[in-house]
Amino acid sequence: MQTYDVVIIGAGHNGLVCAAYLLKAGYSVLLLEKRSVPGGAATTEECMPEEAPGFKFNLCAIDHEFIHLGPVVEELELGQYGLEYLYCDPVVFCPNPDGKYFLGHHSVEKTCAEIARFNQRDAQKYAEYIAFWQRLTNAITPMFNAPPKSIIDILGNYSLNKFQDLFGVLGGVDKTLDLIRTMITSPADILDEWFDSEFLKAPLARLASEFGSPPSQKTIAIGAMMMSMRHNPGMARPKGGTGALVTALLNLVKAKGGTVLTEQVVEKVLIDDGRAVGVRVEGGTEYRANHAVISNIDAKRLFLQLVDAPDIDSADPELRERLDRRIVNNNETILKIDCALSEAPRFERYNHQDDYLIGSVLIADSMRQVEIAHSEPSVGNIPDSDPSMYAVVPTMLDPSMAPDGKHTLWIEFFAPYQVAGAEGTGLNGTGWTDDLKNKVADRVIDKLAEYTPNLKQSIIARRVESPAELGARLGAYKGNYYHLDMTLDQMIFLRPLPEIANYKTPIDGLLLTGAGTHPGGSISGMPGRNCARVFLASQKPLAQTFAKAGKSMKAMAKSLGLV
Numbered sequence: 402m403q404t405y406d407v408v409i410i411g412a413g414h415n416g417l418v419c420a421a422y423l424l425k426a427g428y429s430v431l432l433l434e435k436r437s438v439p440g441g442a443a444t445t446e447e448c449m450p451e452e453a454p455g456f457k458f459n460l461c462a463i464d465h466e467f468i469h470l471g472p473v474v475e476e477l478e479l480g481q482y483g484l485e486y487l488y489c490d491p492v493v494f495c496p497n498p499d500g501k502y503f504l505g506h507h508s509v510e511k512t513c514a515e516i517a518r519f520n521q522r523d524a525q526k527y528a529e530y531i532a533f534w535q536r537l538t539n540a541i542t543p544m545f546n547a548p549p550k551s552i553i554d555i556l557g558n559y560s561l562n563k564f565q566d567l568f569g570v571l572g573g574v575d576k577t578l579d580l581i582r583t584m585i586t587s588p589a590d591i592l593d594e595w596f597d598s599e600f601l602k603a604p605l606a607r608l609a610s611e612f613g614s615p616p617s618q619k620t621i622a623i624g625a626m627m628m629s630m631r632h633n634p635g636m637a638r639p640k641g642g643t644g645a646l647v648t649a650l651l652n653l654v655k656a657k658g659g660t661v662l663t664e665q666v667v668e669k670v671l672i673d674d675g676r677a678v679g680v681r682v683e684g685g686t687e688y689r690a691n692h693a694v695i696s697n698i699d700a701k702r703l704f705l706q707l708v709d710a711p712d713i714d715s716a717d718p719e720l721r722e723r724l725d726r727r728i729v730n731n732n733e734t735i736l737k738i739d740c741a742l743s744e745a746p747r748f749e750r751y752n753h754q755d756d757y758l759i760g761s762v763l764i765a766d767s768m769r770q771v772e773i774a775h776s777e778p779s780v781g782n783i784p785d786s787d788p789s790m791y792a793v794v795p796t797m798l799d800p801s802m803a804p805d806g807k808h809t810l811w812i813e814f815f816a817p818y819q820v821a822g823a824e825g826t827g828l829n830g831t832g833w834t835d836d837l838k839n840k841v842a843d844r845v846i847d848k849l850a851e852y853t854p855n856l857k858q859s860i861i862a863r864r865v866e867s868p869a870e871l872g873a874r875l876g877a878y879k880g881n882y883y884h885l886d887m888t889l890d891q892m893i894f895l896r897p898l899p900e901i902a903n904y905k906t907p908i909d910g911l912l913l914t915g916a917g918t919h920p921g922g923s924i925s926g927m928p929g930r931n932c933a934r935v936f937l938a939s940q941k942p943l944a945q946t947f948a949k950a951g952k953s954m955k956a957m958a959k960s961l962g963l964v
């Protein structure tokens with residue numbers, strides 16, 4: 402039996418980030434990935450080699466913001482392993498049916514000037530709005546970059562300017578209470594409070610809904626970050642596609658002696674006397690882990706599918722039932738469309754500029770349309786009578802992703818995993834069939850073509866992936882690419898459940914990482930890095946832990962000017 406210090410289940414970007422930190426600390430690591438391509442929801446693939454050779458597609462993630470709120474890229478020196486980020490500017494374009502449009506630039510000032518063309522008051526409010534969310538983001542980022550229950554780690558991440566921002570947003574009692582009030586309201590509440598214009602509110606609501614809930618959902622006001630981060634730290638894409646981040650991580654993992662085996666579906670975690678000692682993959686091969694098994698798949702899949710019930714029950718008799726029933730899933734996921742294009746789409750009615758296509762293109766005609774787009778999936782309906790969508794022409798920023806002069810189109814359309822009234826039919830009983838997914842894709846493309854009349858004639862080939870197919874490809878429960886819904890009740894020290902929120906589980910040597918752990922889904926690498934820190938801390942003698950705590954306190958005191 403092959404033996405490693407650590408075996409990681411899944412080579413998503415978080416599994417790879419975690420592996421990189423462990424390898425750098427001197428541990429031997431094996432990653433086992435079920436697909437033939439590592440990267441999970443962060444791959445770039447030539448997925449239509451016959452109809453569209455030479456066109457490369459980001460099958461899932463495209464825009465990277467969160468990773469720039471943390472130190473992963475710099476600490477792992479990913480530039481040295483081939484990663485180059487290209488920054489988007491403009492960052493977002495949203496045409497409105499009334500002829501107005503929202504064009505967001507990297508610069509807040511330039512964005513305000515665009516808004517002022519249509520509404521002077523909203524332009525002024527926009528600058529204040531973004532300043533507030535940026536201060537808040539700066540104030541809470543230290544918590545993202547540390548295990549949620551490790552006060553010492555969190556405090557160690559605060560510099561003077563982050564403390565200033567924290568106290569700035571908290572202020573006195575009333576200000577603090579008002580901040581709490583803000584955080585428990587919905588994106589729609591906040592947008593109505595700040596702005597008047599639909600052409601501005603609708604795209605901001607659409608971006609806030611990237612957290613996976615409708616804009617009216619209370620407690621996710623934080624979704625406002627999705628626009629604020631486009632100004633700072635900015636929105637970027639790896640040159641060559643999101644998969645280039647994974648390639649850089651793989652280069653690093655291999656350079657440090659790590660092993661990545663693909664087409665290895667882990668079917669069981671081996672537990673011996675209450676301790677995780679390895680895994681077995683389909684086909685029966687077993688791999689032993691001397692120190693830990695780390696799961697890049699979420700707790701629900703891990704414990705309900707890969708661990709024997711008696712092993713869990715003897716560690717925590719309530720865990721299985723809590724994972725099964727307490728974790729919520731609102732049924733929303735994505736129908737993904739990728740197209741190879743002979744030419745780039747043109748927004749003729751909006752004084753077309755190629756620059757509009759650099760960032761994300763949103764079809765968000767009104768707050769109502771966005772609300773329907775994100776509320777209908779939760780009751781199993783497909784919101785395709787008037788589709789809202791998030792589209793990107795990646796080749797406008799990075800022409801290397803298609804043959805010369807040609808383009809690609811990436812469309813994300815939110816849709817239910819389980820279609821109402823179609824239970825037990827289609828793929829995995831979800832109701833999704835080839836016929837249904839293509840009909841929905843036709844409607845989505847018809848809608849986009851209302852804005853870009855040259856679109857349909859330019860499509861060379863297209864690939865449509867239904868929510869059921871996406872779920873099967875990622876292995877994600879109900880196609881949830883965030884592993885668990887990103888609602889407040891499942892965030893920070895509540896993610897996935899309070900008792901397993903610090904990357905450790907009740908089974909010794911079995912740890913969790915990935916989107917289903919703090920701070921959640923998206924391309925950030927933070928769950929991978931935080932989990933590695935928890936593992937490494939658990940391997941250190943107590944004296945070293947105290948020494949580290951002392952260092953953190955000293956750094957904090959220094960940043961506050963106390964020493």
Ligand SMILES: Cc1cc2nc3c(=O)[nH]c(=O)nc-3n(C[C@H](O)[C@H](O)[C@H](O)COP(=O)(O)OP(=O)(O)OC[C@H]3O[C@@H](n4cnc5c(N)ncnc54)[C@H](O)[C@@H]3O)c2cc1C
Pocket residue numbers: 410411412413414415416433434435436439440441442443460461462463464465466467665666667668697698735737813871874875876877882883914915916917921922923924925
């Ligand atoms: C269409 C789409 C668009 C998105 N766009 C963005 C975006 O623009 N920006 C952004 O920040 N985020 C985006 N996301 C979300 C983001 O891609 C994910 O949240 C993130 O990639 C999750 O990474 P992870 O490493 O935690 O998990 P995953 O990527 O899910 O990795 C888990 C890995 O485990 C493997 N696995 C599963 N089961 C097993 C098993 N039994 N044995 C072995 N291996 C197994 C999987 O194959 C996978 O490789 C998007 C997601 C989708 C679906």
